[in-house]
Amino acid sequence: MLADGYHDVAPGKIATIVTSLEMHAPPPSRAEADGASWTLRRLEQPGVAEYRDLYSAVGRDWLWFSRLLMPDAELAATIGADGVEVYRLEAPEGVGILELDFRTEGECELTFFGVSxxxxxxxxGRWMMNRAVQRAWAAPIKRFWVHTCSLDHPGALAFYVRxxxxxxxxxxxxADDPRLLGLAPRDSASHVPLI
Known part of the structure; x- marks a missing residue:
């Protein structure tokens, strides 16, 4: 545990507050926009390059980096594992990613979720979340959970609570700043200064 007060973060590093959230029963479905032209397509056996392109399209501005650091073989094994489902939201305005992990018995983790x-x-996002909730609770689970962090969109935490x-x-x-590792463009995540 960290003591109260300020703690220096070394140059070249980033620090974020991670909040984990859960639900133990399906909530009511939330209202959706009318006339949307979105589709959600499951990527049955996503390739590493295809997956990273989607992951980066959604997460670049929020400094998503964990899947960029993973060795190719480890990432391929993770996204191709039984119990892991990766979906791509397709729309004229951009893309979204929805990744569900059912590998822990009785649980589903919303591993990655977001839109470009x-x-x-x-x-x-609301439309995709309604489908995520439906898919998760269609399985025999007792817990659906997710984590977000202070690097994510400022509305992410409130969105998950809603x-x-x-x-x-x-x-x-x-962690190491992914921009300094060459994993993200140096001008991404302007809300997080490079130090």
């Missing part, structure tokens, strides 16, 4: 910049605020999740844990994560 052209879809933020237009209802695609979707029926309740916060249960807070952590601090410190």
């Amino acid at each position: 910049p052209g879809l933020v605020g237009g209802g695609a 979707s029926g999740f309740t916060p249960f844990r807070r952590q601090v994560e410190i």
